[in-house]
Amino acid sequence: xxVKELFAQLHEIAENPRAQLDKYxxxxxxxxxxxxxYTPEEIIHSMGIVPxxxxxxxxxxxxxxxxxxxxxxxxxxxxxECGIRGDYKGVSALVVPSLCDNLMVLGQNWKYAVPDIPYxxxxxxxxxxxxxxxxxxxASYERVINDLTxxxxxxxxxPALRESIKIYNEHNAVMREFAExxxxxxxxxxxxxxxxxxAWFMLKEEHTAIVKQINEELKNGPKADETARVYVxxxxxDAPQLLKxxxxxxxxxxxxxxxxxxxxxxxxxxxxxxxxIDGMAQKWANMDNCSFLxxxxxxxxxxxVEQAKAHKAQGVIVLMTKFSDTEEFDxxxxxxxxxxxxxxxxxxxxxxxxxxxxxxxTMIQAxxxxx
Amino acid sequence: MGEEVKKSRPAPDPNSAKFKLGKxxxxxxxxxxxxxxxxxxxxxCASNFPVEIPETLGLYVCYPENQAAGIAARxxxxxxxxxxxxxxxxxxxxxxxxxxxxxxxxKDAPEQNMPQPDFVLCCNNICNCMIKWYENIAIxxxxxxxxxxxxxxxxxxxxxxxxxxxxxxxxxxxxSLEEYTGKKWSDEKFKEVMExxxxxxxxxxxxxxxxxxxxxxxxxxxxxxxxxxxxxxxGKKEAGEAMEQLLKEYKENHENGTSTFRGEEKYRIxxxxxxxxxxxxxxxxxxxxxxxxxxxxxYADAFGFIYDDFDGMCRAYANVPNSxxxxxxxxxxIKLCKDNHVEGLxxxxxxSCKLWSGFMPEMSRQIGxxxxxxxxxxxxxxxxxxxxxxxxYDTRVQGLMELMExxxxxxxxx
Ligand code: SF4
Numbered sequence: 001x002x003v004k005e006l007f008a009q010l011h012e013i014a015e016n017p018r019a020q021l022d023k024y025x026x027x028x029x030x031x032x033x034x035x036x037x038y039t040p041e042e043i044i045h046s047m048g049i050v051p052x053x054x055x056x057x058x059x060x061x062x063x064x065x066x067x068x069x070x071x072x073x074x075x076x077x078x079x080x081e082c083g084i085r086g087d088y089k090g091v092s093a094l095v096v097p098s099l100c101d102n103l104m105v106l107g108q109n110w111k112y113a114v115p116d117i118p119y120x121x122x123x124x125x126x127x128x129x130x131x132x133x134x135x136x137x138x139a140s141y142e143r144v145i146n147d148l149t150x151x152x153x154x155x156x157x158x159p160a161l162r163e164s165i166k167i168y169n170e171h172n173a174v175m176r177e178f179a180e181x182x183x184x185x186x187x188x189x190x191x192x193x194x195x196x197x198x199a200w201f202m203l204k205e206e207h208t209a210i211v212k213q214i215n216e217e218l219k220n221g222p223k224a225d226e227t228a229r230v231y232v233x234x235x236x237x238d239a240p241q242l243l244k245x246x247x248x249x250x251x252x253x254x255x256x257x258x259x260x261x262x263x264x265x266x267x268x269x270x271x272x273x274x275x276x277i278d279g280m281a282q283k284w285a286n287m288d289n290c291s292f293l294x295x296x297x298x299x300x301x302x303x304x305v306e307q308a309k310a311h312k313a314q315g316v317i318v319l320m321t322k323f324s325d326t327e328e329f330d331x332x333x334x335x336x337x338x339x340x341x342x343x344x345x346x347x348x349x350x351x352x353x354x355x356x357x358x359x360x361x362t363m364i365q366a367x368x369x370x371x
Numbered sequence: 372m373g374e375e376v377k378k379s380r381p382a383p384d385p386n387s388a389k390f391k392l393g394k395x396x397x398x399x400x401x402x403x404x405x406x407x408x409x410x411x412x413x414x415x416c417a418s419n420f421p422v423e424i425p426e427t428l429g430l431y432v433c434y435p436e437n438q439a440a441g442i443a444a445r446x447x448x449x450x451x452x453x454x455x456x457x458x459x460x461x462x463x464x465x466x467x468x469x470x471x472x473x474x475x476x477x478k479d480a481p482e483q484n485m486p487q488p489d490f491v492l493c494c495n496n497i498c499n500c501m502i503k504w505y506e507n508i509a510i511x512x513x514x515x516x517x518x519x520x521x522x523x524x525x526x527x528x529x530x531x532x533x534x535x536x537x538x539x540x541x542x543x544x545x546x547s548l549e550e551y552t553g554k555k556w557s558d559e560k561f562k563e564v565m566e567x568x569x570x571x572x573x574x575x576x577x578x579x580x581x582x583x584x585x586x587x588x589x590x591x592x593x594x595x596x597x598x599x600x601x602x603x604x605x606g607k608k609e610a611g612e613a614m615e616q617l618l619k620e621y622k623e624n625h626e627n628g629t630s631t632f633r634g635e636e637k638y639r640i641x642x643x644x645x646x647x648x649x650x651x652x653x654x655x656x657x658x659x660x661x662x663x664x665x666x667x668x669x670y671a672d673a674f675g676f677i678y679d680d681f682d683g684m685c686r687a688y689a690n691v692p693n694s695x696x697x698x699x700x701x702x703x704x705i706k707l708c709k710d711n712h713v714e715g716l717x718x719x720x721x722x723s724c725k726l727w728s729g730f731m732p733e734m735s736r737q738i739g740x741x742x743x744x745x746x747x748x749x750x751x752x753x754x755x756x757x758x759x760x761x762x763x764y765d766t767r768v769q770g771l772m773e774l775m776e777x778x779x780x781x782x783x784x785x
Binding site for chain 1: 459461463465468495498499500503504506507509510518520523524530532533535536539540543696720722725726728729730731732733
């Protein structure tokens with residue numbers, strides 16, 4: 001299949017998660033929604049359940065306002081709004097990790113706002129690396145298994161988890177390769193985004209098969225010719241109109257540190273543990289470079305600078321999800337580090353209710369002039 | 372906060388609880404400043420970090436949240452928030468954090484100074500924002516950060532797995548601090564600190580429970596000041612003594628038919644949330660002028676650090692108000708409302724605190740229903756004066772009063 005057709009296929013999926021949900025349900029599969037930022041998807045997958053990502057949607061908030069004050073992130077608010085509206089009907093549970101204050105209050109409100117879809121908490125340790133952190137992580141995974149067994153009737157087994165870990169590791173590798181190839185290939189910001197977004201709505205083995213083909217096409221396809229190259233960071237880069245501003249202005253996204261995109265694929269799960277749940281806890285221990293993970297040394301900041309340089313980015317654009325305070329705290333050290341290295345940095349506030357992209361467009365145009 | 376002494380008034384009685392509590396709060400700062408001058412290491416410590424650890428080790432610590440509240444109460448909040456924002460910090464970030472990060476840079480705030488930190492003690496049992504805030508302090512000052520991670524508990528009870536995780540971290544932090552500071556942990560000293568903290572907690576809970584009497588022997592705004600001692604000094608001997616004195620005074624007030632609430636107590640409410648420090652007088656007067664006494668807050672229950680052993684301590688720190696799920700948070704408040712004959716709930720929707728305010732609409736609805744009391748909220752902020760409107764507050768409090776009045780009338784009709 002030609003690369004454009006592959007992109008079109010993924011675009012269709014990225015734009016219509018409900019169709020995917022219905023497709024899996026029609027196949028007799030159970031589907032579990034997984035909230036940002038990280039959840040033990042491998043475990044869910046291994047139970048024969050399809051994990052589908054929910055990162056909210058661009059819609060007007062009505063019902064959610066009865067639960068949240070205005071200063072809660074629009075990602076979280078719109079997840080609840082979708083839940084109340086019935087957009088997730090058919091889903092057997094919602095898994096929510098304990099990774100920021102926004103997410104914690106999502107779980108509590110969910111229980112009352114969407115009582116027909118059970119809330120499954122995943123309590124991650126922030127002291128991830130010591131043995132006691134891994135032990136607690138394992139206990140939390142076991143709790144998720146237990147809750148999901150009750151919610152879906154699906155059973156857990158070690159061999160199945162081993163298989164799923166392989167599938168996820170392969171998907172990680174394919175996605176990492178894609179991100180590298182996309183750095184030099186001729187590919188629009190919208191197409192690049194569709195590849196990442198569609199991953200949330202597909203079984204990973206299905207997504208891997210398509211992205212592998214895309215990667216082959218990109219290897220042999222035309223090279224990028226944009227003169228302005230930027231590195232993008234943030235929780236989400238999920239506004240087609242905003243991405244179009246990049247494309248229309250010839251600003252190429254060469255690499256990203258977006259939570260819903262590359263951050264998902266950096267760390268593989270070790271496959272050599274006797275108990276694969278221990279392997280999953282080790283994966284958590286190995287994860288780093290993210291505002292949602294305790295990072296005393298702010299390794300993430302150095303990583304952003306390194307990755308920006310390695311991909312010949314002339315500037316860093318932070319798409320700041322309003323009220324995502326973990327990201328807002330990290331912005332200052334990121335800004336300082338970029339300035340020190342002579343890398344231009346731009347902060348654009350985004351939320352899920354943006355209707356007017358004119359200001360963002362002006363900012364991006366002006367930024368292009370500067371870099 | 373605690374040491375708010377007005378010049379026009381006669382000197383307070385040095386044996387009074389108010390004087391003693393004010394002195395303890397003030398001494399915490401002067402002691403830390405003196406220690407720093409002697410060349411000792413001074414830490415910055417999160418308010419719900421187990422004080423037993425620095426106390427047992429004999430470490431000097433200051434509390435940035437307490438400092439930020441003090442600065443905000445004395446009018447410096449916006450100045451420092453602006454300072455942080457000019458550095459690139461979003462004004463969505465908790466105002467305590469903004470004030471503290473600004474102070475780290477300007478190093479001087481006449482409203483409340485404290486020494487710069489040599490290490491930070493962080494505990495996220497009240498919010499995850501705390502982790503990011505302390506990371507930024509640590510990286511900026513290039514100092515060690517000790518994190519006791521207490522994940523939000525989605526269940527009613529604290530699980531054994533969580534207690535074990537917390538216990539292991541306690542020991543890890545203790546050993547790391549021994550190494551860094553050269554101070555030694557002593558089980559004997561810990562036992563002593565545990566007893567002091569237990570006594571202070573028991574006295575505090577009993578003192579605050581005196582609001583069960585009608586009229587209440589105290590104005591609930593007192594608690595907002597006195598709790599500073601429970602936050603920062605509950606592991607000290609003097610804290611227990613001062614709290615005992617507070618209890619004694621409240622009991623005497625009840626017996627003598629007096630109260631620190633001036634005027635007739637016509638209505639009794641629970642106040643939900645952190646105080647609006649920059650608007651303390653306005654928020655207090657808005658109630659007092661209508662004969663509304665805030666008889667209780669979750670703080671009355673929050674400092675019940677009563678336990679018998681190390682594991683009990685771990686469990687207690689995993690069960691502080693902001694780490695509880697909605698159901699337990701709700702039930703604790705319902706109990707406070709019922710025990711203290713509360714007639715209305717006034718909720719501070721605090722822009723700084725996502726965790727505290729994020730499920731408050733649902734929880735307060737449930738409390739209102741369970742107790743048959745009206746619930747009214749107002750928008751504010753604990754430390755950024757810009758996020759509060761006097762007019763809105765006044766209208767909402769008036770509304771609450773009218774609802775309580777209608778409720779009373781309804782009851783009399785029956
Ligand atoms: S006010 Fe809320 S967000 Fe700020 S430090 Fe306290 S608990 Fe955390």
